[in-house]
Amino acid sequence: MATTTWQAVLTWRSHQQQLAPDIDRQELDWLLREVAGVPLERQRWAAPGDRLELRCPLAAIADLWQQRIRQRCPVQYLAGHAPWRDLELQVSPAVLIPRPETELIIDLAIAWSQAEPARQTGFWADLGTGSGAIAIALARALPQITVLAVDVSAEALAIARNNAARYGLSDRIRWYQGSWLVPLADYRGQLQAIISNPPYIPTQEWQALEPEVRDHEPRQALESGPDGLEALRHLAQAAPDYLRSLGLWLCEHMAGQSTAVTALLAAIPGYSEIQSHRDLAGRDRFVSASWSA
Numbered sequence: 001m002a003t004t005t006w007q008a009v010l011t012w013r014s015h016q017q018q019l020a021p022d023i024d025r026q027e028l029d030w031l032l033r034e035v036a037g038v039p040l041e042r043q044r045w046a047a048p049g050d051r052l053e054l055r056c057p058l059a060a061i062a063d064l065w066q067q068r069i070r071q072r073c074p075v076q077y078l079a080g081h082a083p084w085r086d087l088e089l090q091v092s093p094a095v096l097i098p099r100p101e102t103e104l105i106i107d108l109a110i111a112w113s114q115a116e117p118a119r120q121t122g123f124w125a126d127l128g129t130g131s132g133a134i135a136i137a138l139a140r141a142l143p144q145i146t147v148l149a150v151d152v153s154a155e156a157l158a159i160a161r162n163n164a165a166r167y168g169l170s171d172r173i174r175w176y177q178g179s180w181l182v183p184l185a186d187y188r189g190q191l192q193a194i195i196s197n198p199p200y201i202p203t204q205e206w207q208a209l210e211p212e213v214r215d216h217e218p219r220q221a222l223e224s225g226p227d228g229l230e231a232l233r234h235l236a237q238a239a240p241d242y243l244r245s246l247g248l249w250l251c252e253h254m255a256g257q258s259t260a261v262t263a264l265l266a267a268i269p270g271y272s273e274i275q276s277h278r279d280l281a282g283r284d285r286f287v288s289a290s291w292s293a
């Protein structure tokens, strides 16, 4: 704990903002709130001399801010957690920082499940679980399902397990390390739904990403071959062996890949009701399909 005044915090904040005029000032405020516990929303009612108890000295936030500026490290990694839907998830450079647009995949899955009570049961797979965001949100929204969460990264799975434990979901999610559906051989023909936000960035575009992403987030969470479709192609081809009849295939993809992903599914006999879905910015970002054995 550290004691200071509002005036000291606001003077310090203005100085730190000037050190990095190109970085959105909300990122510094986020660190002040999330790491030091500064209640910035109360600022307008505070007098300059009012005292404030901080969780850590401002010097510690200054160190983090320097890492943000010099190393271009995302603030979520510096704080060690990220907000996502109504969750607060532990993150580290071993996992992708869960993105706001991915929140919609949960709404799409819930909407599908509401058409029939039977869909709200059984085994649902989250392939490439990362921080566990999708697995945890699905388990919370659908209390009768069991989620099978897979990732190739053991470090990511350790973080995902911690996150699930924090929400009391350890007995609702089973964890598997391995490639996509390979660890789920025991569930062939039984999956109610396969949900995934796989890597989908073409190799050339990965190289051109901003340093916050390219130099800090795991490459295997982002890049997926020359056309960005390697993982999605594999998931389209492998899923039919694992889905039960009328099961759901639902994946996120990059903006601009919608036609290619729907074509991948349409080329495989048995997929029907192939649909594109938009994110809140109006871009096609998800494809769903029903599998008929």
Ligand SMILES: C[S@@+](CC[C@H](N)C(=O)[O-])C[C@H]1O[C@@H](n2cnc3c(N)ncnc32)[C@H](O)[C@@H]1O
Pocket (backbone or CB within 6 Å): 095, 096, 097, 098, 099, 102, 127, 128, 129, 130, 131, 132, 133, 134, 150, 151, 152, 153, 156, 178, 179, 180, 197, 198, 199, 218, 220, 221, 222
């Ligand atoms: C785009 S991230 C998604 C993470 C998380 N689901 C989310 O939405 O924030 C893709 C994830 O797929 C995992 N992954 C990459 N290749 C994989 C493979 N062959 N099998 C299983 N998981 C894989 C990565 O480790 C990463 O966690």
